[in-house]
Amino acid sequence: MEHPLILQMQGITKVFPGVRALDDVTLEVHQGDIHAICGENGAGKSTLMKVLSGVYPHGTYEGHIIYRGSEMAFKNIKESENAGIVIIHQELTMIPELSITENIFMGNEVVKHGLIDWDTSRQRTVELLARVGLTVNPDTLIKHLGVGQQQLVEIAKALSKNVKLLILDEPTSALNEDDSANLLDLMRDLKKRDITCIMISHKLNEIAAVSDAVTVIRDGHTVDTYAVEAGRVDENRIIRSMVGRSIENRYPEHESNPGEVIFEVSDWRVEDPHIPGRLVCKDSTFYVRAGEIVGFAGLMGAGRTELMRSIFGRNYGIHLGGTIKVRGKQVRITSVASAIRQGIAYVPEDRKTLGLNLIDSIRMTIVSANLKAIKRGGLLDPDKEYQAAEKYRQSLRIKAPSVGIGVNTLSGGNQQKVVLGKWMFTEPDVLILDEPTRGIDVGAKYEIYRLIHELADQGKAVVMVSSELPELLGMADRIYTIFEGSITGEVERSEADQVRLMRMMTDTSASESESGKDGNPS
Structure with missing residues (x-):
């Protein structure tokens, strides 16, 4: 028996300067399902979820959001969270200098007699961390955790709220196989408790393992959506829908000829x-x-x-x-x-913190590790800078209207390509x-x-x-x-x-x- 709809997004269109990120996108999610959203980097997946969660407020997009039978007009993320919609972004949002407990209950503090009840907060933190399979001291500062552990804390924070619809944007991208398996088990547990999950993921094996439905977005359009039985996802169909072509082999053929x-x-x-x-x-x-x-x-x-x-x-x-x-x-x-x-060049695991200056443009970032290569007469040459950045924008297929836009406007995958380009430019x-x-x-x-x-x-x-x-x-x-x-x-x-x-x-x-x-x- 098909569950009732908890969410309908109808005709969603979102335009940024020079880019139509979403164009008449439709999404329907049933109560208690795990609904996977797939698509190439820059396809519009994260943008759609930011529209849903109020990161992009009502009035900045066209279309309608019907949630639990009522049309929503979220002005900010706080309003969507009050309605039971919680989003965990691909790029982590923790404050490094604060503890796990402080991060989890920030803005949602446990108060007793007008003061924060730290003992209760720590105990609840331990319980939440146990649910996501993380055994660490709740007073540990976030900056002392690895990226994967921080992701688990983000999920624990979401569970601390009265969540009805949980959005996970690439939730296992930083996790190893054991932690990924633990998270998928956690999603199954949430499903048993009638909590709906929307999962943006590129890992087709994980989608096959847990999803009840799949929607594919390409170039800002909904190109495919269908219900599935867990474990019976047609991976080739998803890939064809995502990239517009079939990829016969996940890893290109290559003959290695190592030297000295x-x-x-x-x-x-x-x-x-x-x-x-x-x-x-x-x-x-x-x-x-x-x-x-x-x-x-x-x-x-x-x-x-x-x-x-x-x-x-x-x-x-x-x-x-x-x-x-x-x-x-x-x-x-x-x-x-x-x-x-x-x-020696190093492309870091954490591109947001270690790989990029998010206020820089693509062209400034590409050349930043090898400025001497774009000098002329002791001064930086803007033409050389542009030519170098444009070369890598094209060769790495970075989805951006120009190299002058900020790297903070790019999807996570395209940011990764910019980091690769920066280090390739050092030769x-x-x-x-x-x-x-x-x-x-x-x-x-x-x-x-x-x-x-x-x-x-x-x-x-x-x-x-x-x-x-x-x-x-x-x-x-x-x-x-x-x-x-x-x-x-x-x-x-x-x-x-x-x-x-x-x-x-x-x-x-x-x-x-x-x-x-x-x-x-x-």
Whole structure:
């Protein structure tokens, strides 16, 4: 029996200067369903949800929102939350300097006798965190959590409100497989309690696992919508609707031709900047050849990002020891500027905080890490700046009317492409990619994969960190695994599978039994 409609969005049109982001979009969601919304980056998915939740207030768009039988005219997000609609944005909105408890109950404080009841707030926080599978001290500051943990706190915050319709914008994009599975179980639990979920996602396996209906948006239009049985989603149909074409293979064919070793890290030791004595990198040793794509696999908190950031100019933690060689020569890298000078580039996992200045334009961002390349007579040349930015706008297919617009107006995936373009413009020898396809749809992922292959074919050493094991198995020539700050193994792609990698990612003893190598090139 089909459940009654909880939401109807009719003829929604939203126009920004130079861009018609939504054009006569229609969406119908049934009570208690998990409704998936798919589409390429820039298709209009997040814009539609911002219209629904009042981020874009009534009057700034055309069309009608019918929620629980009544037409809504939300002026702001507070009004939509009071109606039971809660949105969790793809880009996290926590305040880093406040605790988990303070973030969860901000604007919705637990008050007793006119004062905030911190004891009750902390206890409720512990209960909420347990529901999302997170066991941490509720007084922990947000800035001390990883991106994946912050996402779980965002979801816990949504559950603290009287939510009836929960919107999750790429909820698992920063989560590892175990945490993603936990979140999907949580969504099933919400469904049992008659809470409706709208899930924007690019992960078709997750959509297949939990969704009751799918709507596909392309270029601001609704192009397909249908009810499904969980586990029976037609992935090829979704991909065709999303990109307007069929993608036969998720990972492009590529023949690897690795050359000499050009990047080596030996006995790398880094201490946690917040917890004295705790090592986040424990004598890590690895190498990358020219033209080789080397993957790094590990569960959330294993130390992958900490390792990469500490290598890139000691950008994280307290350096205790270890050496780096580029093309056989030991180099001393103590700052980001010196890392760039040595031909190393780093595309960070958290593009919003570490990868972009959100008040800059595309053209300013693209050239920002290599200003000397656009100088003429000691001054910055606006024509060179424009030509460089336009080159990458076209080659990376960044969806924007011009390179003069702000990066804050772009979708998450297009922001990621801008970050990639910025580092490609430095013409590095070593390119470290930390979750390079996080929050990017299947069509754009294919383009990024082809770009990574092109970089390898140019002789660059590519390091690729990913939480998605199929992605590493489809792209990397060799894969290292990390567990609790230690590199626990190394395996050729031809000998790797998800079970073996997971065993190496969860057991320090795997380094001897699985790898049989010392991390040095043979």
